[in-house]
Amino acid sequence: MTQRRLRERLLAGIWYDNPGLVQLLGLCPLLAVTTTLVNGLGLGIATLLVLTLSNGLVSASRRWIRDEIRIPIYVLIIASLVTCVELIFKAWFPGLDRSLGIFIPLIVTNCAIVARAEVFAARNSVPASIIDGLSMGAGFALLLMVIGAFREFAGQASILTGFDLLTGNDAFTGLSFADHGLLLLILPPGAFFSLALAVAAKNAYDRNRRRARNTGTTRSLRRSG
Amino acid sequence: MTVEFTRSEAPYLTPSVNVADMMLQVLLALVPAILAHMWYFGPGILFNLVVAAIFCVAGEAFMMRARGRDPMLALSDYSALVTAALLAFALPSLTPWWVTATGALFGVVVAKHLYGGIGFNVFNPAMAGYVVILVAFPMQMNLWVAPSMGDIDYIRPSLAQTLVYTLTGNLPEALSFDAVSRATPLDAMQSGLRNLQTYAEIRANPMMGDFGGRGWEWIGNFVAIGGCWLLLRKIIRWQIPTGVFLGLLVPAGILYFADPSTHASPGFHLFSGATILCAFFIATDPVSAATSPKGRFIYGLGIGLLIFVIRRWGAYADGVAFAVLLMNMATPAIDYLTRPHIVGHARKQNTP
Numbered sequence: 154m155t156q157r158r159l160r161e162r163l164l165a166g167i168w169y170d171n172p173g174l175v176q177l178l179g180l181c182p183l184l185a186v187t188t189t190l191v192n193g194l195g196l197g198i199a200t201l202l203v204l205t206l207s208n209g210l211v212s213a214s215r216r217w218i219r220d221e222i223r224i225p226i227y228v229l230i231i232a233s234l235v236t237c238v239e240l241i242f243k244a245w246f247p248g249l250d251r252s253l254g255i256f257i258p259l260i261v262t263n264c265a266i267v268a269r270a271e272v273f274a275a276r277n278s279v280p281a282s283i284i285d286g287l288s289m290g291a292g293f294a295l296l297l298m299v300i301g302a303f304r305e306f307a308g309q310a311s312i313l314t315g316f317d318l319l320t321g322n323d324a325f326t327g328l329s330f331a332d333h334g335l336l337l338l339i340l341p342p343g344a345f346f347s348l349a350l351a352v353a354a355k356n357a358y359d360r361n362r363r364r365a366r367n368t369g370t371t372r373s374l375r376r377s378g
Numbered sequence: 379m380t381v382e383f384t385r386s387e388a389p390y391l392t393p394s395v396n397v398a399d400m401m402l403q404v405l406l407a408l409v410p411a412i413l414a415h416m417w418y419f420g421p422g423i424l425f426n427l428v429v430a431a432i433f434c435v436a437g438e439a440f441m442m443r444a445r446g447r448d449p450m451l452a453l454s455d456y457s458a459l460v461t462a463a464l465l466a467f468a469l470p471s472l473t474p475w476w477v478t479a480t481g482a483l484f485g486v487v488v489a490k491h492l493y494g495g496i497g498f499n500v501f502n503p504a505m506a507g508y509v510v511i512l513v514a515f516p517m518q519m520n521l522w523v524a525p526s527m528g529d530i531d532y533i534r535p536s537l538a539q540t541l542v543y544t545l546t547g548n549l550p551e552a553l554s555f556d557a558v559s560r561a562t563p564l565d566a567m568q569s570g571l572r573n574l575q576t577y578a579e580i581r582a583n584p585m586m587g588d589f590g591g592r593g594w595e596w597i598g599n600f601v602a603i604g605g606c607w608l609l610l611r612k613i614i615r616w617q618i619p620t621g622v623f624l625g626l627l628v629p630a631g632i633l634y635f636a637d638p639s640t641h642a643s644p645g646f647h648l649f650s651g652a653t654i655l656c657a658f659f660i661a662t663d664p665v666s667a668a669t670s671p672k673g674r675f676i677y678g679l680g681i682g683l684l685i686f687v688i689r690r691w692g693a694y695a696d697g698v699a700f701a702v703l704l705m706n707m708a709t710p711a712i713d714y715l716t717r718p719h720i721v722g723h724a725r726k727q728n729t730p
Contacts, residue, residue, distance in 0.1 A: 335480070336514045336516075337510060340513060340514075346488075
């Protein structure tokens with residue numbers, strides 16, 4: 154894989170083809186757990202791990218998987234990886250595991266992961282698939298963190314609450330700026346509003362940049378012509 | 379000598395109706411209700427009105443500027459002021475300004491302009507804003523002052539005290555919420571019925587009047603005066619108010635006559651909460667309501683029925699805002715299914 158293609162692949166997952174912002178996949182966990190930054194980070198890391206490994210395994214075994222039963226086999230691979238990740242969380246981050254609850258086992262049903270297996274890993278080499286999984290997982294995790302941070306800050310006027318769930322000691326348990334915020338953003342409708350704002354912001358940014366680039370090229374064309 | 383008759387040719391135009399005229403008449407029709415509200419609940423609604431108007435107008439101007447259009451184009455149709463007035467009516471008379479501002483901004487910026495401005499908003503802006511603050515600030519939205527009926531223990535917050543509360547969100551030292559706030563009749567009815575009290579027992583409470591709550595029930599009459607005037611001026615059509623009343627009162631009546639001890643009477647439903655305001659002013663929003671004659675009636679029926687269902691079995695005491703928003707979602711389907719027959723077309727082709 155050349156340098157340029159590598160860069161393209163990485164940017165695709167994080168920005169141009171982001172599973173949450175552009176493909177709108179995996180919205181169930183995205184909407185449900187992003188009440189705080191730490192929750193978003195936890196589920197983001199878990200999804201990133203599963204996605205990278207499942208892409209690698211699916212790609213490695215793609216020559217032996219019969220087309221007719223490929224989806225059950227993908228799900229089998231993903232489910233075994235999720236079980237591993239769940240056990241890791243239970244062993245080392247029990248607090249975070251309790252906080253995320255059912256959403257760690259539910260990573261199995263995250264359609265973003267099956268989609269990557271089907272769309273990318275089934276037709277590409279192992280290294281390329283692993284890089285794709287890393288970039289898509291990172292894009293998803295970043296989106297979870299951004300939305301989590303926004304909802305936590307606006308909804309309860311704090312940031313990084315539950316940080317002790319990650320470190321295991323009580324040295325730092327988050328910053329709180331006020332007693333209460335806009336409760337609505339913590340509630341389920343707030344998740345939809347936040348996601349919609351994030352998608353809108355991304356589209357607006359892309360459009361402005363495209364416009365700036367277009368006027369730039371016409372200007373340079375005019376200058377040269 | 380010849381007599382010259384003035385001759386004019388068809389079409390004989392009726393006075394032109396534009397959005398600004400319509401909205402101004404709606405505002406005018408609300409005046410009796412506002413005065414009645416001030417009589418019973420004090421000057422709080424005026425402050426709410428001012429705050430809501432400021433933020434609705436500011437939000438509209440900001441969004442028009444952000445969309446690259448002339449702000450005066452939107453501000454000159456007064457629709458932002460109607461949104462502000464309806465929102466102010468939905469709020470308790472004691473409401474901190476930031477709560478009102480959140481609702482006003484959400485209604486105008488998100489529910490109206492993100493959908494494309496007046497004419498394109500799927501949801502009624504005032505009700506969308508109200509639901510957001512109802513969900514986001516449950517504590518502030520449940521503090522209703524009791525109506526002033528000349529009771530001995532009644533304490534009316536003065537103009538200055540109301541202003542202080544609106545600006546700071548804290549009552550002055552002389553007042554406490556236990557002294558000024560009461561459960562609304564709908565709250566009392568809902569919690570009473572859930573606690574297995576009979577309808578007659580709840581009605582025995584001195585806060586209840588002839589039909590609804592004492593004092594509360596009168597506001598509806600003044601809203602109805604404005605509503606009838608709008609009907610006479612043909613600003614609104616009869617189908618939606620009729621639909622709302624039928625949709626609410628028929629099921630309420632059936633259940634009441636089947637078992638009068640565990641269901642509130644239709645009269646109580648009619649004169650409590652925002653029923654009449656909804657029928658004449660909220661459900662008749664020309665943009666988010668259904669437009670075909672038959673469709674308007676179905677739309678009104680749906681709202682009335684949903685109000686009844688939410689009041690009887692829902693988590694909130696009054697369901698007007700939720701009922702209106704839910705039926706707003708159904709509006710495109712209703713309009714599609716009730717397209718009127720076009721003269722000259724075969725009947726069969728026209729039915730979808």
